[in-house]
Amino acid sequence: MPIYDYRCENCGRFEKKQRITESPLTECPNCGGQVERLISRNVGIIFKGPGFYCTDHRNVKERARAVNRERQKDNQALLDGDVGGYVKQSEQTDKKIAEGL
Ligand SMILES: [Zn+2]
Structure with missing residues (x-):
């Protein structure tokens, strides 16, 4: 299931796992505030665990x-x-x- 990025007017940024067929959230699950969906990154593959955050590696x-x-x-x-x-x-x-x- 892809993970989508949202921004809540009160809580700030959060992530939500949703089926592709689900419609985007319009209110925050925490506070009920208004949310907007951010441009999604590549949602095809989700890597498990640490190891993908080291951007200073040469290769x-x-x-x-x-x-x-x-x-x-x-x-x-x-x-x-x-x-x-x-x-x-x-x-x-x-x-x-x-x-x-
Ligand atoms: Zn909120």
Whole structure:
């Protein structure tokens, strides 16, 4: 499901997950104030976890690919129904990312 950015006249910016078929919010779920939907960014892919916020890296694309490869291993473990393996794999991936891969 894509995430849309909204701005509330009272609360400021917030994000809301919505189906594509849902109509945009007109009032804030927090305060009922008026909201406007901001121009959406790329909503096609949502990456899990940290690792995509490091813009000072020399080769961001290459890093994103490497991170994605690691995350795929996480997801594969989950798809296999191996929750223990997923947690372990995911922790390893977090560590690798923290170390800069
Ligand atoms: Zn509000």
